[in-house]
Amino acid sequence: MNAFATGVGSSEAAAVFATGQLWFKVPGSIRILLKGRPSRYVGGKDLVLKLISDIGVDGATYKTLEFGGTGVSSLTVSDRLSVSNMAIEAGGKAGIFPCDAATVAYMKTVRKDGFNATAPDDGASYERTLEYDLSSLESMVALPHLPSNGKAARDVKVQIDQAYLGSCTNGRIEDLRLAAEIMRGRKVHRDVRMVVVPASVKVFEQAMEEGLLTEFSKAGAFVSGPTCGACLGGHMGILASGERCVSSTNRNFIGRMGHRDSEVYLAGPAVVAASAVTGRITDPRDLEAVQ
């Protein structure tokens, strides 16, 4: 999004309420220039997994990732939110996008009193600049146990026990629509447990109104209310020893979703949906050929 947003601990959050103040080091910035348009099933998650794999889980430590370039307009606000959400997985302090028509349209749905758009200063200097052509980006999967272990989904041959769709990282309405489209007329594989977790009550209600939740349920998935759920090993879909899960969440550390001998493969919603159908990690482009 077009905002500086960063994480703080719970005491610090309380301290803000008490004092109205927080301390920060001014971060250096890394420029990420995007061009081109991603192909049908490729989105923000694939971009951020590729980026983290390129620069490493500490490639942006203490720094801001500043996105820009002509390719930004081809990413939906949901795509951008997934990227900003996972900027921290590269060690980043924040992930910021420029404001465009899509930002303005989105902000009208969440704020009635307007907002101030922000843009880089003229002649701003960056510690480094990376360029990505979205049109050549592949569907990505990050192998256990770091988000930087990215590979093209097509090159990953792994059977799965669970497919986890949703969460704060990829549980927005566009994510659910894309997954539902891929699963339409298909069933969750008999050996797979699929869990669907909308990111918020608002998304849950919208998905219900659009009939998406019914579609997921009829395909054999379990639909949950919005919750952190099994993403951090909380509840509903905790992995047993030896189980493997393809998940649209943001972290795949050792034991993150349950037993220390379980494995989490991070991916975007399209890969999670396609993999739920086939029972193994699948690039959605290959789904027709599989059946």
Next chain:
Amino acid sequence: MRSVEGRVWKFGDHVDTDQIIPAERLTSDNNDKLGTFAFEKVRPEMVKLVNKGDIIVAGRNFGCGSSREHAPRALLQMGISCVVAESYARIFYRNCINTGLLPVECHVEADDGDVLSVDLSKGIIINQTKGKEWSFAPFPKFVQELMDRGGLMAKIKEEKRCTR
């Protein structure tokens, strides 16, 4: 500022918050015994063998992952006095300062069981076992003050004259 001395527990790069304290242990009941679960999935023997004042030595990006403050609190409750790592994940670093666990940024040579002393005001680390010494940049003044006063909550309670 304080000086600390303790035995070394050696870790590698990218030690994440889920390794430090698994999320399923973050219940209200466990609030005062987080230390008993620290590293239980990756180094289960550690909690039984750790001595009060021991020091963790790690590589890059220590504490990556969640913003959960339970991670530094679990290490403190376990008896760890100080972490010496090449670099830190930023929220973990802040949470250390705010909760009173000392996060020193420095590359040192040490193995499990070595005795390390860390002088925070002089910015000097000595590996007593190996007889080697390193220096690190001292913390900014306001961070030193924050840690001397026992962390952020202690400081604010004092300033706001909180009675609870």
